[in-house]
Amino acid sequence: xxxxxxxxxxxxxxxAATSEPGRLxxxxxxxxxxxxxxxxxxxxxxxxxxxxxxxxxDAISRWINTPLLAPPEGVRAKVAGRxxxxxxxxxxxxxxxxxxxxxxRLRLAALNLxxxxxxxxxxxxxxxxxxxxxxRRVVTDFALKAGRQRLLAGEDxxxxxxxxxxPRTVELLSxxxxxxxxxxxx
Numbered sequence: 001x002x003x004x005x006x007x008x009x010x011x012x013x014x015x016a017a018t019s020e021p022g023r024l025x026x027x028x029x030x031x032x033x034x035x036x037x038x039x040x041x042x043x044x045x046x047x048x049x050x051x052x053x054x055x056x057x058d059a060i061s062r063w064i065n066t067p068l069l070a071p072p073e074g075v076r077a078k079v080a081g082r083x084x085x086x087x088x089x090x091x092x093x094x095x096x097x098x099x100x101x102x103x104x105r106l107r108l109a110a111l112n113l114x115x116x117x118x119x120x121x122x123x124x125x126x127x128x129x130x131x132x133x134x135x136r137r138v139v140t141d142f143a144l145k146a147g148r149q150r151l152l153a154g155e156d157x158x159x160x161x162x163x164x165x166x167p168r169t170v171e172l173l174s175x176x177x178x179x180x181x182x183x184x185x186x
Contacts, residue, residue, distance in 0.1 A: 017041035081110030081181040145171040
């Protein structure tokens, strides 16, 4: 390895990613920065192309924080969550889905995480807004899996989506955690 700060050169990392890590394996285990670049080139071979312009720091940061681009290389800690508040808890099941404009609020919790979901029934679909909190502070390092849909939060931390049917299963995914909440009955 030849580099001023004991990191392999970009060309060495690209060569290792397109074949096998070889002698860079130990360095990759110890250096998160090189490991992230190595993983980027491995998953997106064009990133190592000579014709490709080097990605910005912001692009690399967003890729690192996006857990849905590819399955994680390590094992995520699995956490179970449950419904702690449901605005429909006292509402009879027979009238839940009749009127348009009907709103349901849910709060799901697991450890120090809370997921708040608001769903509104429209004519042909449900509209949803959700937000994740850790110790009462908004966090954006999770992706939301609502039914089959996989979503990333916007800059303000809100997930928004619509679907013909409300989701029965809800999960939060991050590079380190997978939080699966109990099924929600609509």
